[in-house]
Amino acid sequence: MNTRTDNDGQSPRYGQGRDALVAAAIRVVANHGLRKLTYRAVAHEAGVTYGLVSHHFGSRDALIQAALEHSVRASVVAFTTAPGSGDIDALFGNLSEMVDADPGTQAFQYELILEARRRPELRPLVDDLYKAYRKVLAQEFSCSALPVDDALVRLVFAALDGLVFQQTALGGADNTRDALSRLRDILNGLKRQP
Template identity: 45%
Template sequence: MTSSPGREALLRATVAVVADQGLRALTYRAVAAQAGVSHGLVRHHFGSRDQLIAAALEFAIDDSLRETSMHDDIETADDFASGIESLATRSTDVQAFQYELLLESRRRPELRPHVERYYETYREATHARLRRLGVDDEELVQAIWFALDGIVLKQLTLGGGDDIDRVLTRIRRLVREAASNA
């Protein structure tokens, strides 16, 4: 996603406001205060609160995929899992923003298309990376994606732990096995 530095600063501020205070606290004034600009500038760039939310989600997805190396070439199962392990600790606000939006979509059906896009984007990125490793089992891809999503949520809410390390070790083994059987 191409973005001017000013627009990106507003998107980062949006993510921070929602991560810290929830989606219901998202206002032009809150974003402006976080970014250190006038609220008119937020309105100028995004037009409506829904456009701001949609743009911030696109920004968050792109940022998160960059953090997990989903945009980079990967060569091994270890490479695939390397970005997942500390994702929630490296990009806490981005992850919290995304989960806030996911939960809010239960109360606001107009957010569901954004949530569907979120899930489809991550599923497609996971599938593309696993396919590059020689894994083309759609059920395994879904299982791994759901496990990774759960890992990030657990890291975000409760922190890491040995259980996460064990699950990631198992995911690596599953990927290696599936790739060698392909």
């Protein structure tokens, strides 16, 4: 059996199983879409038995929720290279590198978002995903002396989301970096005077 694992070709070691299964679920969705996410597909991808996936998650929805939470934790760190510093030049400093390093995590999120259009029961997960990102962005804005109003946070997040989507789908990290630099210039112009 030819499977991918996070452990140099070995099945996950004891204590790493759940994380390896979450990572495998993200890869399955990123490569084949949310509709192909099954316990069997995840088990095959992780190089473990089908029963282990069921044991750790109990339901497909629980697996999706765990994978989404993992993907948000992996992505939100790219919002700034200096959390809480107020340094606008640090905002989005590693975003294009994060996408290049792990486009599958972003593809997983976009697959979930698109599937939520067809399956309304997934909509709360997508709402929570976007709320988590906007919350972190609003926190960084408040540290940066930027106005923290919902419209500005939504606007900037929409720009980030679009740039990440384009880079995930088409590549072009240099284009993303250039656009982010311009976005930081605009935000510097919006800073509140002390």
